[in-house]
Amino acid sequence: MNTSILSVLILVILVGVNCGFRPRGSFHSDDGGWDPDNWMKWIRNSERRDRERGNRGNRGEQPGELDEDELAPELFIPTIEPLPSTSEPDVNFNIKVGGLNLGWDGIFSQHEGKWPNIFRRIFSGPPKPWWKGPNVCVTREERNETVPGIVTHHRVFANSYCDETETSYKCTTDVTVYGIKRSFVVTYECCHGFEKPAGASGCTKKLVLKNLVETARDLDSDEFLRAVDSVGLTDTLKVENLTLFVPTNEAIKAYLEKDSQKLLPGVILVDGTLAEMASDLRAVLEGHVVPGFLKSSNFTDENLISTVLPPVKLRTNLYDVPRRLTTINCAKVLSSDHQAINGVIHKVDRVLKPATDTVMDIVSKNPELSSLKTVLGSAGLVSTLKTPGQFTLFAPTNAAFAKLPPSAREKLMKGENCLKNVLKHHVLSNVICSGIMQGKIKTRNIMDDFVNITRDENGKVFVDGTAQVVATDIMGSNGVVHIIDAVIVPDSGIFGLTTINCAKVLSSDHQAINGVIHKVDRVLKPATDTVMDIVSKNPELSSLKTVLGSAGLVSTLKTPGQFTLFAPTNAAFAKLPPSAREKLMKGENCLKNVLKHHVLSNVICSGIMQGKIKTRNIMDDFVNITRDENGKVFVDGTAQVVATDIMGSNGVVHIIDAVIVPDSGLSVLDVLEKQGASQLKQLVESAGLAADLERLTNFTLFAPTDEAIQKLPRDVKENLQRDRSALRQLLRYHVVTPRLGCADLRGGQNVTTVDHTPEVPSTIQIGEYAAFPFGGAYTKTAQCAPIAKTDLSACNGVVHLLDQVMTPPKEDMFSFLQKDAQYSRLVQLITRAGLEDTLRRGQLTIFAPTNQALRYVDGDLLEDPEELKALIQRHVLPEVLCCAGIYKRSFFLRQQVETLGGSSLNLNRNRNGTPVVEDSYITSCDQSATNGVIHTIDRVLTKRSSGWLGKK
Template sequence: MKLLFVAAFALFVLSSFDKADSSAYDKILTHSRIRARKEGPNVCALQQVMGTKKKYFSNCRNWYQGAVCGKKATVLYECCPGYMKLDGMRGCPAVAPIDNVYGTLGLVKATSTQSYSDISKLRPEIEGSGSYTFFAPSNEAWDLLDEQMRSALVSNVNIELYNALHYHMANKRFLTKDLKNGMTVTSMYNDLGLLINHYSNGIVTVNCARIIHGNQVATNGVVHVIDRVISAVGNTIQDIIEIEDDLTTLADVAQQSGILESLGQAGHYTLFAPTNEAFEKLGSDVLERLQNDKEALQALLKFHVLNSVQCSEAIMAGSMVLKKDIVTTNGVIHLIDQVLMPDSDEVMSMDQRMLKIILESHILKEKVTLGQLYNGQQLETLGGKFLRVFIYRTAVCLENACLIRGSKEGSNGALHLMKTFLKPAEKSMFEILTENGGFKIFLSLMEAADLTDLLKQEGDFTLFAPTDMAFAGLSDSDLNLLKSDINALRTILLYHINGGVFIGGGLETGVTNLLKSLQGSNLRANNSMLVNSVQVPESDLMATNGVVHFVNHVLYPADMPVGSQELLMLLKRLITYIQIKVLYEKVIYCYKDFVQMKPQNINNATSHKVPDKNLHEKHHRVLSKRVEITREHRFFSPLMEKFCSDVVICLYFHTEMY
């Protein structure tokens, strides 16, 4: 019911959006500068949504709430567009050098787009005379692109890549103030249109790709960096409904109601499209009643359509959106997992079955007080489902939801206030990952390591599951290399699994929570859902045998020996936070620059110690602290381990005092 209410409310809010003032982006940018004025000239305050890489210029409401659309955010300070830092000076006092469009791509760190401009022979055009607008995908945007699609573009460099980049360009300069809500900009590829949305919250999108760095002025135009690669659009909303396998039920009822053809007409629409599974949740009796009442069916379907384009970036859609921003020639489609019900007695009466299911999941068959709850306890609900109890140092939780202080006991029961709606587990970890579809590589590695049964068997586990994005850029030979060393592979995979169920609400605030992995080493997590300094984009997916948290990076046990140099190099590409890599590089640096020994004489390194008596007292304290920290870690080679303490002292003496 909460999801239905949120969806209905979101639709109301979306429908009430007025067209944004063309300068909304600039107004938000001005506010961000004001918020960052203490940091120096030309600094902007941004808010990064926790657990994601999404950053937004701060507006007044988000600033005081410390959140973006209800999602907690941290404050960052960066140079405002067009400005640069100078060594030894506060803020961003320097104006960025102006260059042509090609050179500007490098200045704004859109180096992948710059490289593809070289490969596709677009460079002479964007270095030459003219007035262009380039909506340039960021490096991260190219990394997110499907590997097959990206390979196809690069392999057809004389045609496909050139055309794809031309689709991101307009033969006229458009600053953000010129990009008005609802306008269509003619691209340089076959004159196909680019749909612009300029929302009142300052967000500007191009075919639903958000401008993350705008108004990078060039001598021959302007560059706007966007957060995704956009593809040429040729289908209408009607076409997508008719060809999408997940929308066959919607296609049938839209045809019966007579509104399908209207979704093929020119216009600017947003369709929240219920999938086949969403219609199944209604029950066959409800669906049959709808199909026998054309007027009611038509009203229900129209409730899913807006007469304006609302991209997900403008509304930050909730968990009920399965697939977002399917851009068409006449609007955008978001796939949702529930049929939205208008707030009326006639239609809501059909939703009593769903309401009953939700409420029954929150009511226990027996009275249980707070003092009677214990870890591992299973409580049966009126609906026949079981809720597991998890006791943490500072929290008591049932499944994904933790109790708020203030439980009350009455004569006929007990009332416990929860921080969120309960979601009883219905699927195993293996089923969750398989049905999601974004964990094919991780599952294949688990199978190669003979660990798949671990995801299926009964138990209480916490899994930090690397998405396919975590393995971006790996070739088949790279994956085969990973699979070739079964012991190393098992060690890496088991490091992602913890024995015990740990949800976000159960982690203690303000400290580092150590979670012992099945590999044996500790994972470090905090209540903002960062594990080993890696962000967790989606968390608390409850499974019958534990809980799943998604991560976009591979985690690595720092004390694991790596025998193969090939495997070490592969891990360096994969892993964001890997201590052995850092320490290895520093040891070689020290060895070469301070000890001055040849690699073949490395066994004699222990004789080169730095006498404590030669150290200044202040630096000695620093060195002692640094050495104490580094001694917690182990190196990948027994030879390194043999002389690590002496060399590390040498290393920090060198770097701290000279």
Template structure:
């Protein structure tokens, strides 16, 4: 991932030690032409003593190194008097002597260049409190040879990260490794030509240091009164939109800039870009990450790093209280379902008009959570053409309400939560989910999935779903003549009102042929329904009725309780065994026939209690 060059620090920022930088680390082998394996240490000398020995007489340095490396050491004649003095002044001599460390050791010349840049006379101008974090920034836990380093970040004893770049030699931040893999009793030394400076700016100062790249972000943070929180709180991770990202948003919203937005408008947007803790790019995993806004952002690592629909273009900029990742788009937090649909304008403008006319806007904006299968404008236009109306204006609220509620499911049901089967809607009827090829809801395709809102989720579909419009008796009649004998039986048993207005019920509905077979089975005295006593007929019909909406996906093998006894169901063969050990079969192509007050499953034999 692209990494910015470290910003040059002025003395005030350096001495205050408040900042943020970046990261992306991995340890892999690299090609190194000298000492690829840690040599055996022949001298019981720790790191500090080794530095002193190299300073006093590099020719007699007791670490076991190659002749070529020793010649380089003698030729360079590096001195570490300032580093040794700094270790003593900071009270770190004991720590360095007792710990197993890798030290990136700046020479006296490197310290002199730093003192000149800071405008100080030497180490006496710095306190132990100022020196300690700097020195710890040069130490890494364990023995890490140059051959173990790879491009990226390495955590230091300071808690911040140094950047390794091996594209041309070995660079640690802006320092070159002049000589590497010098062994000591308790670690290894790499000589560097510059003093490494740890992060010294807080998140706000770091953003300002990128000026003008993040100047709009800084202006927004100040206007929203979040500067103190982001400068002194944390640690935080900030997904920081660039100026270009904000300008694109302003153009989309039709505003001139931050001045045209209130603090109340800016605050939830800005907090949606902030995550608790220091989350470096290597810590990210695909999935949801909670933000200070209370909502989550989605991390996608399948191609680079994406946060929702924004690309991370600069990663791992460290600060004293967190880390910044620059992104190329402003992240907009979820709004309520109605506002989210409006934000897709004009894609869902007809749906929004229908919701308003049906007086459902408050319910869908403030209630929930709900899942909305949202038909596009094109889907509504196709429906209007089919039923011969010009638009929402030609339909009443009473006509629109059951249709709209048939598109709404309780709870936040994301695409990953869906499974083949039936899902009940607020209309009372259920929609059928089919995942065999994409995602189908009844006969509509899900075109856009998982649009998050504060009170639910939206899935865009390409067809308006029409709920059942007939009760159980009307639905049976609509299959005439397939169920004409069943309907006649219901009428004779005086069950029309119960099955038309009550419920919901599930009816296992025998076909006309099933009734004909029953009459033949009963013998020559039973030629028609007229020959069956009303009480007997009522008992038989109620044996086919189950309380509630029981879809095929809800059925389980075993005992099924009806309004008049029980029967046994075997789903492996779609067989019903009644109380008389007679068998009937479910007709697989005629299951789940929905009605306004229930569901019908067709069977091929009348079952008897």
């Protein structure tokens, strides 16, 4: 659809509402104004009428849907669009004004059961979603989310989104009308006492339920029950309707053992002390109990749940990345929805301690965080961390502050410099529990800057690579605290430093009658030699002097400037492999790149080398400098600085104990091994191509990662091991000339491989996809293989890492389909429709239904040549679309493509990441042909009817 037309339509509606479109009839108040409460009542009454009408066959009606004759004739207020009929997670934007749909669904689609007769013949009907089966209960919830205040605009907005799990299907519709926002939540899930077997429609398994105590015992929760019994709560759990969060036996034991260790050896307990301990344990246990039936479908992110112990609340958090995880007060939910006669049990991995203190209270009460308390006060952040919210605070200990340089620590304590930026970098605006800290994750702080969290192979967690997390998941009423062993200093909070010939200025501007005095921390030695002179005069740097001469860099380091040279010693060169050392000494290979990596274009003194800093060399590549907790300084993590701040007239020299070899100084094969593509290197060597790649210059290698090669089918790998010629052909297909950086690769471009000839073309098509305009996803592909990492420079070329192995196409699309038996029915239909030649030319994409998928097609349809041709064309795109170019639907817009016949198809990904076309799943992606790509689908794509804006 033309975007400008849609924009005008939406603008007309918004302006119309602002300029006097008013509902009439039962929707206005006595004074003639619109009454939102009356409208909300109308919505609820429509649901009641819908239920009274009962099941109307295959109309696919949802709660809130009315017949056309029941709509108010002059109604201009948006109504809630029917819930999606697909069983995949869904996000829709729909506004219905009168009888017109103004959302993407309304303009481009019809809902289940409402297709014109000509299209209804195509299918016998899609499978009924499981949540329309027996013993499925529906709950409806209305939330008023309007913030009190003056309404500043009168626009109308509505959107709905649905989410499906194994046990529930939930749809939420948010409606904002004249400044009033309300949400309507409809949840389908198994009725209490029933369960859905895998693959079943509905909840057909009836459970034999017991009370909560017996159910907990069946779940191996003896320690929890023993603790419950000790404080007299057993009878309560047998009869009252409750939800329990039950820790494992190990968690209960660990908690009770830790609690008992608070008593000193030899102390005799008196009745009062015992009573206090019992009272504390009872309070802890009651903090695991929620009134009523609360299933996992009711969990929402950053939600607070009231327990039976006021004012204790439990915070639920739902994470999707890097893995799906639900937490309760940062405790992992191990299993959920264990049903009992009088409630529900969810098992968690730890005891939930009452969280009544704010994040600021937690800091204030911990003597090891007294320095943090002081600086938070100086920065004016105390009130922020006391207010309701969902904060994460990485809290440095007193020892962490003590590690800072004295001048920096003093500035922090006094509230000087960029104090607030330093402290705000430690505060996140959402709750991040330790359970989700796996591998490498990235989140944002309250300044909207990125914070990097890493868990290493030993299970240790680090923040921004420097601060280790030493205590986790200290829950507060408004967030969580993790204690760290170092203060994180972001770029926005670097403490000021002034140097004179790399000597730190300790204090400045001491005025005298006849001048000014500045105090420095060392004697300033005369700096008359150039950087090159310093190297030449030091016998420990004679090897460096030789290679600088071979590389032609001597004159550079003698000219005026402001260089920093990291100078490897003779011993550092001796550590290199003999072949590499020989090449360096002779000036062979990528000598200049290796040496230029050691030279910076600005002066970096040792005094500024704190924590982790990043700067650029004279090739404009990054160089990383790190000072560890012992004060040792390393360059790029390998070379230790052993002597610092040797000043020259044109810069400074720091002596290092190792030669730094960047990727730009390595051969392509060495880069492969370093970047996680060692299996490709082994294949290159097995095929006898290693020497060829070493000699080749100015080329591009598309390199599949180890994971990509492991994903190859076993028979393919075995064939490549047997057939060396096939292996060589496959590998050479991944080599392109000339050298092409990421910026040189453009969507739709065909790049030629080293085997390309006019007679036998060999090309790789580049794809470029973006979730535009509201999504941030961006993907480049090579022959539909996603490019995972770009621009890995080697001395003789550039490497781009791929997520899958590229397969050279051997035939056109139609020939490909002919050779695969699962498409035999499709091939017959293509031939009958006269589209064989079409599928042999151009650059196309076909969504190819299998024989199994085609069994639903009405035989009468195949007798009509025009309808058959239209049906086939609906499965073909006039361009190449890789699976990597199919994104999960954004909040506002759908991703759509136009077919060969002029109709449109909706693209999406479900919760598991499977690509979806309309309501068909793509079961096999990216099968290459010389003129495009084939995707296998499990269902034929139905036609669409003509909408009120014309046929799509």
